[in-house]
Amino acid sequence: MKQKRRHEGHATAEAHRAILAIWRIEQPQLITRLARMLRDVPLAEDLTQEALLAALESWPAAGVPERPGAWLMATAKRRAFDHLRRSRMSERKHVLLAFDMAVEQQTMPDLDASLDDDIGDELLRLIFTACHPRLSHEARAALTLRMICGLTTEEIARAFLQPETTIAQRIVRAKRTLSESGLAYETPHGEQLSERLSSVLEVVYLIFNEGYTASRGEDWLRPQLCYEALRLGRVLTAVAPHEPEAHALLALMELNASRAAARIDAAGQPILLLEQNRALWDQLQIRRGMQALGRARELGGPGGIYALQAAIVACHAEARTASETDWPRIAALYAELAAIATSPIVELNRAVAVAMAEGPEQALAIVDRLVHEPTLKGYHLLPSVRGDLLHKLGRYAEARSTFEAAAALAGNKRERELLTRRAAAAASAAIES
Amino acid sequence: MRFMYIVTSPHNGPPTPELLEAMHKLTDREIKSGRMLDNGGLMPLAKGAQVRLKAGKLSVVDGPFVEAKEVVGGYAIFELPGKEEAVAMAVEFMQLHKDLMPGWDGTCELREFATPPQ
Numbered sequence: 001m002k003q004k005r006r007h008e009g010h011a012t013a014e015a016h017r018a019i020l021a022i023w024r025i026e027q028p029q030l031i032t033r034l035a036r037m038l039r040d041v042p043l044a045e046d047l048t049q050e051a052l053l054a055a056l057e058s059w060p061a062a063g064v065p066e067r068p069g070a071w072l073m074a075t076a077k078r079r080a081f082d083h084l085r086r087s088r089m090s091e092r093k094h095v096l097l098a099f100d101m102a103v104e105q106q107t108m109p110d111l112d113a114s115l116d117d118d119i120g121d122e123l124l125r126l127i128f129t130a131c132h133p134r135l136s137h138e139a140r141a142a143l144t145l146r147m148i149c150g151l152t153t154e155e156i157a158r159a160f161l162q163p164e165t166t167i168a169q170r171i172v173r174a175k176r177t178l179s180e181s182g183l184a185y186e187t188p189h190g191e192q193l194s195e196r197l198s199s200v201l202e203v204v205y206l207i208f209n210e211g212y213t214a215s216r217g218e219d220w221l222r223p224q225l226c227y228e229a230l231r232l233g234r235v236l237t238a239v240a241p242h243e244p245e246a247h248a249l250l251a252l253m254e255l256n257a258s259r260a261a262a263r264i265d266a267a268g269q270p271i272l273l274l275e276q277n278r279a280l281w282d283q284l285q286i287r288r289g290m291q292a293l294g295r296a297r298e299l300g301g302p303g304g305i306y307a308l309q310a311a312i313v314a315c316h317a318e319a320r321t322a323s324e325t326d327w328p329r330i331a332a333l334y335a336e337l338a339a340i341a342t343s344p345i346v347e348l349n350r351a352v353a354v355a356m357a358e359g360p361e362q363a364l365a366i367v368d369r370l371v372h373e374p375t376l377k378g379y380h381l382l383p384s385v386r387g388d389l390l391h392k393l394g395r396y397a398e399a400r401s402t403f404e405a406a407a408a409l410a411g412n413k414r415e416r417e418l419l420t421r422r423a424a425a426a427a428s429a430a431i432e433s
Numbered sequence: 434m435r436f437m438y439i440v441t442s443p444h445n446g447p448p449t450p451e452l453l454e455a456m457h458k459l460t461d462r463e464i465k466s467g468r469m470l471d472n473g474g475l476m477p478l479a480k481g482a483q484v485r486l487k488a489g490k491l492s493v494v495d496g497p498f499v500e501a502k503e504v505v506g507g508y509a510i511f512e513l514p515g516k517e518e519a520v521a522m523a524v525e526f527m528q529l530h531k532d533l534m535p536g537w538d539g540t541c542e543l544r545e546f547a548t549p550p551q
Contacts, residue, residue, distance in 0.1 A: 021517035025525070028466065066528060123465075227514055234467030261548060284470065284510075 015060040020152070023052050026069040027150035032122035034076055041129045042175035043083070045147050051076040123148070124239040125187045127232075131200040134181060139174040140203045141210075142167055148235070149228045159225050160210065197240065201249045201306065204232045208253050226257055237292065244301025247292045251310035254289030255317050258282040269414065274322040286317045308337040327357035344373045352385060360392040380409035384419060387426070396430035399423075435470070435546040436511045436519045438526075441503040442539030445477050452533040459529065463511070468522075472509035503540070519543050 027048055034044035051072045065071040130143040145151045145159075153171065157164040188196040211225030233250035240246050262280035265271055293314055296307045312333045319325040334350035347370055355363035367386045376382045383406035390399035403423035410416040448456065463469035475481075479496035513519050523541045530537050 017515075017517045018521070021515065022521045024514075024518060025466075025521055029462075224514055227512065231467035231512070235465060238465035238467070288470070 012060060016056060019055050019059050019064070020052075022064065022068045023055065023072070024150040026072050027052075028123060028126075028148065029069060030072055030076055031147060032126055033073065034080065035126060036122055037077075038080060040179070041126060041147070042179045043080075045175065047076045047079050047083070048072075050079045121187070121239070123235065127200055127236070127239075128188060128196055129178060131196075131203045132178065133196070133199045135174050135177060137203065137206060139170050139177075140199075141207050142170050143174045144203055144232070145207065145225075145228060146171055148232060151224075151228070155224070159222060194243070197243055197246065200236065201245060204229050204236070205249060205253070205306075207232070208256075212256060223260075226253075226260070229253060230257060237295070242299060244296040244299035245304045245306050247299065248296035248301060248304050248306035248310050251289045251292035251296060252306050252313060254285050254292060255310060255313040258285035258289060258317060273316060274325075278320065278322075281317070289317065290314060303336065303340070305337070305341055308333055308340075312337075325356070327353055331357045344370050344376050345379075348376070348382060348385060351389075355389060355392070360389040364389045364393065378409055380406045380411070380415070380419070382406075383409065387419075387422065391422070391426050391429070394433065396426045396433060400426035400430060434513055434515060434519070436513060436543050437546065438509045438511065438523060439505055439542045439544070440507045440539060441505050441542065442537065443502055443504070444537055444539065445504055445506070449534050452529060455529045455533055456526075459526065463522075468511050468513060470510045470512055472507070474507040475505060478504045506539075516545070519545075 030048045030051065031041075031044050034047050035041045038044055038047075054075045055068075055072060059065075127144065127148055130147050131140045135143065142156055142160075145156050146153065151159070153168050154164050157167040160167065207225050208229030211222045211227075211229065230250075230253050233246070233253050236243075236246040237250050258281050259273070259276060261282065262276040262278070263271055289310070293307070293310045296302070296304070296310070301307050302311070312330055315326050315330050315333070331350060331353035334346060334353050338346045338350055347366060351363045351366040351370075354366060364386070367382070367389060370376055370382060371386075373382075383402045387399045387402035387406055390396075390402055400423050403419050403426055407416050407419035407423060410419055447453075460469065460472060477496075478498055478501055481496055483494045483498070485492050485494060511519065511522060513522070520543070523543050527539075527541050530539065
């Protein structure tokens with residue numbers, strides 16, 4: 001009996017996973033169509049969630065309907081009517097909306113409806129809403145994953161290593177902000193568009209990096225963040241095909257993700273880019289990245305902030321061996337990047353490229369200018385790079401103390417160990433010389 | 434996870450216009466949703482060729498192939514979070530065939546890409 005129950009529990013979990021999978025595929029169509037009907041994104045989101053709950057209740061017993069998208073849409077629409085009726089709308093606006101919906105239900109046959117309309121513009125509007133600058137970055141990321149990617153609150157919480165209640169509150173609050181400030185349904189145009197687009201790209205890149213630079217957590221949902229960010233990047237290039245930076249961000253993510261299989265050894269230790277086995281780089285993804293970068297350039301955006309970063313990564317992707325890397329070009333690209341995005345971290349990266357292209361002396365001059373930079377205070381990579389340059393220049397005693405300072409700042413155990421070893425190597429080199 | 438879909442069928446005629454249109458819409462949706470990386474239909478096997486290795490002997494055989502029962506008609510490559518999504522996609526694709534090309538039989542096989550060994 002106990003065994004049977006366990007078996008049933010297992011079967012239910014499996015059925016739920018299958019339903020969630022279908023729902024994830026259908027969810028963007030559902031929410032975009034509901035948002036258009038109701039002119040209210042947060043409400044539309046609530047209704048898609050209700051449709052999911054209804055499916056989870058009824059499909060395990062009744063079986064998955066032949067056209068699950070149509071089923072979910074019909075259910076959500078019924079709930080929408082209930083909602084409007086319940087709120088006893090006396091406002092004329094709501095009456096009109098209800099009228100719109102009735103008309104829409106009449107004229108839009110549910111059969112394969114999910115395939116019948118082009119949701120591009122609507123989806124873009126939804127993405128702009130989820131990434132509204134009025135919301136915090138964390139709220140934008142959570143809302144985007146929930147509304148555009150169809151992740152559950154629990155999944156988002158696991159991916160960001162946060163308690164579920166924190167994420168749930170963040171989503172509720174963000175939706176309330178959108179509703180109360182009347183921002184719930186709008187598409188920016190003209191100059192505002194590119195400004196708002198950069199806020200969207202920022203969130204997508206944040207989601208990608210959260211998964212890509214997973215410094216903590218082993219959960220499989222962290223790679224899932226990379227997957228969703230890449231998917232969002234592809235969505236953006238499809239719904240905003242004339243925006244060079246959308247293509248550039250996609251290129252940057254595709255090219256970075258192409259190295260995923262080569263980045264970690266069997267023991268889970270990170271492998272540095274120049275030491276990676278390039279045969280493990282994903283060539284399909286590199287091709288897609290190069291295509292997206294080409295598109296960004298065609299659209300007149302080789303100098304954008306993502307285009308420059310993608311061009312740098314492309315230099316690595318195109319080099320068959322580490323020694324074939326075009327360092328002068330990388331150094332030049334970093335110089336261009338530094339000109340538009342004044343950032344000491346970009347300068348530090350430029351110094352590394354200059355060291356490879358021209359030599360440690362020229363690089364050290366750049367790094368020495370950064371030593372008193374307040375934003376890099378406490379950043380272990382600054383002394384780490386500096387120690388390396390000093391070592392290469394034969395200034396071993398200075399290299400040793402610099403590596404020791406870097407080790408003291410490193411937050412990660414493996415990095416600390418590596419830096420301590422380098423300090424010791426510099427110390428023995430100092431004795432020998 | 435990356436999946437390859439391979440569609441095989443004993444039928445080798447072209448799809449009905451209705452099915453073709455529905456598949457275009459599905460493809461468009463899947464490209465815009467960022468899940469489909471690549472896809473393509475294949476010309477009839479009769480126009481292709483097979484290079485066979487049997488008992489240490491290579492031979493090049495041109496079509497038509499009278500003995501071929503199930504023929505690969507098309508493929509697609511998707512990137513999806515898991516096998517459940519992969520199955521759901523294939524079911525949706527085959528439902529279109531059921532609805533829009535009566536009498537068609539076939540198989541949509543899905544296979545996860547092997548990840549390179551570490």
